[in-house]
Amino acid sequence: MVLRDTWWVRKQVAQMHWLDRVDDQTILEVHRVVSAVVEIGGAVGWLQTPTRAGIGQWLGGWHAAATTGRAGLALCRVGDQIEALGGWRAEPEGALGHVVELTKIMVHPDARGQGLGRLVVDALIDGADNFGAELLTLGVRGNNYGARALYEACGFETWGVLPNAAAVGDDRFDVVRMCRQLRLPTNAVIHGSTAGGMGGSSLRSGQCVSLRPDRSGLS
Ligand SMILES: CC(C)(COP(=O)(O)OP(=O)(O)OC[C@H]1O[C@@H](n2cnc3c(N)ncnc32)[C@H](O)[C@@H]1OP(=O)(O)O)[C@@H](O)C(=O)NCCC(=O)NCCS
Numbered sequence: 088m089v090l091r092d093t094w095w096v097r098k099q100v101a102q103m104h105w106l107d108r109v110d111d112q113t114i115l116e117v118h119r120v121v122s123a124v125v126e127i128g129g130a131v132g133w134l135q136t137p138t139r140a141g142i143g144q145w146l147g148g149w150h151a152a153a154t155t156g157r158a159g160l161a162l163c164r165v166g167d168q169i170e171a172l173g174g175w176r177a178e179p180e181g182a183l184g185h186v187v188e189l190t191k192i193m194v195h196p197d198a199r200g201q202g203l204g205r206l207v208v209d210a211l212i213d214g215a216d217n218f219g220a221e222l223l224t225l226g227v228r229g230n231n232y233g234a235r236a237l238y239e240a241c242g243f244e245t246w247g248v249l250p251n252a253a254a255v256g257d258d259r260f261d262v263v264r265m266c267r268q269l270r271l272p273t274n275a276v277i278h279g280s281t282a283g284g285m286g287g288s289s290l291r292s293g294q295c296v297s298l299r300p301d302r303s304g305l306s
Contacts, residue, residue, distance in 0.1 A: 100165060100166065101170075101202075102164045102165075103162070104162055104164065105153065105162070105214070106150055106162060107153075108150070109143065109146045113146065117162070118137070118139045118142040120172060120194075121136075122136050124195070125137070130228040130234075132191065156218065157180075157218065158176040161210040161211055163203055165198065170194060172192075172193060173190070173193070173207040173208065174191045175187050175189050175190070175223075177218060185220060185222065186221070186223075186224060187215040187218065187220035187223050187224070188223075189208065189223060189224070192207055192225075192234070204237050222267075223268075224264065225243065226262045226264050227263050227265065228260045229248065230260055238265050239265075243266060246264055246265065280298070
């Protein structure tokens with residue numbers, strides 16, 4: 088009960104905003120979060136603790152991407168400092184341009200278990216929704232059960248597993264791929280994997296393809 092009260096209070100005071108400038112203070116605060124996450128082995132894409140200059144460049148990349156309108160980095164501030172962050176990024180314009188990847192979702196180790204991860208994911212879903220995304224995707228290390236639980240709580244479903252995809256030294260970990268359908272245009276014609284249609288091809292006689300993995304696990 089005390090924990091829930093604390094969580095609720097934190098949720099009230101947490102403020103989400105989108106990266107709109109890359110100044111020294113933002114670099115310092117984001118570096119603090121990323122460093123703390125990476126130092127305890129967090130699977131967020133850095134094998135070594137990044138330098139402050141590295142984070143400056145990384146944020147510059149996000150800022151540039153955001154100015155195209157096809158990406159955004161959400162920052163979650165509690166009190167006077169950033170405690171959590173995460174990004175969304177659309178695929179390049181084209182057939183997959185409505186697909187958005189959620190990435191780099193992390194909460195400072197001292198601020199976990201208080202709803203901030205959920206706030207970040209909800210903000211990213213809102214950002215992608217406003218962009219017009221139809222389908223959200225993300226990848227999470229197979230052994231990262233806490234993050235997988237968070238994504239499931241946010242409506243994501245597992246659609247596949249990339250075996251041994253994440254390499255950390257000699258160690259190999261699965262990457263679980265998850266997705267959430269946000270919307271489909273009312274006039275969308277759903278073909279799934281049915282034979283025929285644009286981009287299709289037929290099999291030489293006597294040949295067959297495996298239908299697995301199929302979408303039977305997805306609603
Ligand atoms: C994963 C991470 C972002 C979760 O952040 P968090 O602020 O602790 O998560 P929240 O408090 O918002 O949890 C929201 C919900 O997610 C689920 N959840 C989160 N962590 C969980 C855990 N360890 N075990 C079970 N469920 C968990 C729960 O459903 C939880 O709701 P509840 O508190 O009502 O039970 C955080 O642990 C983190 O930064 N991990 C390191 C970086 C990382 O692995 N990022 C993901 C990369 S793909």
